[in-house]
Amino acid sequence: MFEDRPDLVDRIVTHLRRPVQIDPALDGRVMQEIAQVDTGRRSGAAVAAWRWLTRPRQFAVSPLGALATAAGLAAVVWALPGRGVRAVPPAENAPQEFQFVVVAPRAARVALVGDFNDWDATRTPMRPSQRGGPVWTAVLHLSPGRYRYAFLVDGSRWLADPAAPHARDDEFGAPSSVVTVGGS
Amino acid sequence: MTAPSGDTRPPVERVTRPPDAGRSDGTAPSVGIPKVGTSDGELVRRVLAGDTGAYAMLVARYRDRLGRYAVHMLGDRQDAEEALQDAFVRAHRSLARCDDPERFGAWLYGILVNRCRTTGGRAARRARLFVRDDAALSGAPLPGPAERAEWDDTVRWALGQLAPEYREAFLLKHVEDLEYEEMAQLTGAGISALKMRVKRAREQLQIIFREAERV
Numbered sequence: 001m002f003e004d005r006p007d008l009v010d011r012i013v014t015h016l017r018r019p020v021q022i023d024p025a026l027d028g029r030v031m032q033e034i035a036q037v038d039t040g041r042r043s044g045a046a047v048a049a050w051r052w053l054t055r056p057r058q059f060a061v062s063p064l065g066a067l068a069t070a071a072g073l074a075a076v077v078w079a080l081p082g083r084g085v086r087a088v089p090p091a092e093n094a095p096q097e098f099q100f101v102v103v104a105p106r107a108a109r110v111a112l113v114g115d116f117n118d119w120d121a122t123r124t125p126m127r128p129s130q131r132g133g134p135v136w137t138a139v140l141h142l143s144p145g146r147y148r149y150a151f152l153v154d155g156s157r158w159l160a161d162p163a164a165p166h167a168r169d170d171e172f173g174a175p176s177s178v179v180t181v182g183g184s
Numbered sequence: 185m186t187a188p189s190g191d192t193r194p195p196v197e198r199v200t201r202p203p204d205a206g207r208s209d210g211t212a213p214s215v216g217i218p219k220v221g222t223s224d225g226e227l228v229r230r231v232l233a234g235d236t237g238a239y240a241m242l243v244a245r246y247r248d249r250l251g252r253y254a255v256h257m258l259g260d261r262q263d264a265e266e267a268l269q270d271a272f273v274r275a276h277r278s279l280a281r282c283d284d285p286e287r288f289g290a291w292l293y294g295i296l297v298n299r300c301r302t303t304g305g306r307a308a309r310r311a312r313l314f315v316r317d318d319a320a321l322s323g324a325p326l327p328g329p330a331e332r333a334e335w336d337d338t339v340r341w342a343l344g345q346l347a348p349e350y351r352e353a354f355l356l357k358h359v360e361d362l363e364y365e366e367m368a369q370l371t372g373a374g375i376s377a378l379k380m381r382v383k384r385a386r387e388q389l390q391i392i393f394r395e396a397e398r399v
Binding site: 004005013016017023030034137 | 236237239240241244248251252255256264265268269272273276335339342343386389390393
């Protein structure tokens with residue numbers, strides 16, 4: 001016959017309810033995997049859009065419809081103001097907005113340093129997303145180009161960004177990453 | 185202001201949209217997670233608006249809490265972290281389908297329970313590759329106290345003896361302190377079946393420990 005021993009079960013439960021600490025590096029791995037998935041999804045959408053735009057199509061137009069379309073286009077071109085002036089292409093060197101994010105749970109201060117601020121730790125301090133929170137962010141407007149950067153934690157600890165390529169031409173002896181803005 | 189410099193975690197993410205500065209205090213219950221600062225709902229809305237960094241805050245908030253269930257359920261820290269990471273990534277991918285962002289934790293819990301089932305099944309198959317003589321194993325003596333010097337090892341070993349569905353029900357009820365209605369939502373099992381599983385798990389644990397004490 002089964003003899004119930006609730007004290008034993010209680011002891012097991014008490015033991016199992018103790019907090020379990022998971023390696024905080026898991027956060028970085030999760031966010032890195034998400035970043036890779038997002039990048040793949042975005043590039044997948046771009047490829048699909050390009051294929052849709054470049055796919056050849058056949059249209060059936062009656063002679064009368066073709067004449068009417070041609071006449072309409074001619075009228076539009078003739079009526080355009082400043083006819084003959086070439087359209088100004090969009091600014092190729094327009095800065096793009098980038099947000100940099102780092103998880104540093106017990107850091108007192110974090111700075112973003114890189115080629116874009118002459119590696120000056122005072123110029124781009126990162127802000128915690130909430131007071132005492134682990135996530136630090138900084139937003140920069142970067143012109144097209146290739147930039148090396150790193151995160152400087154508490155003024156002494158250098159961190160590269162695992163979600164970005166690491167710089168090979170590292171001449172400082174500290175880890176750094178590379179971000180490429182625009183098509184250059 | 186000083187802080188140890190060796191306790192930082194690696195940088196994680198770069199996105200192209202600044203975070204929303206708005207905050208609100210959470211009030212809705214969410215699987216035992218105390219709400220401090222920005223609510224789950226607010227963070228979920230920020231992630232859906234493109235602020236990927238806000239998701240890192242959700243990951244940090246739920247990592248240890250859900251990790252405890254995964255570690256106990258799978259009995260292996262590496263498997264647990266794998267299931268946990270998988271759950272977080274899948275939750276992010278399906279975040280738009282989270283009907284009640286204030287109960288993100290409960291929703292995430294359901295995903296983790298499923299991932300633990302998958303990972304547990306894979307681990308069991310992996311174990312069978314190494315253990316082929318089931319008959320010999322069934323007659324093998326239980327590990328003695330000398331081999332199980334630590335209570336922690338003993339509990340982990342005993343949990344591992346339970347059938348996965350019993351272990352799952354026991355952990356959700358007694359360790360994670362869920363109501364049977366919540367357990368039914370998470371597991372898809374009926375309430376009466378869950379009650380039976382918890383009862384059997386309690387009985388089997390006691391039998392396992394009693395047998396171990398005799399050795």
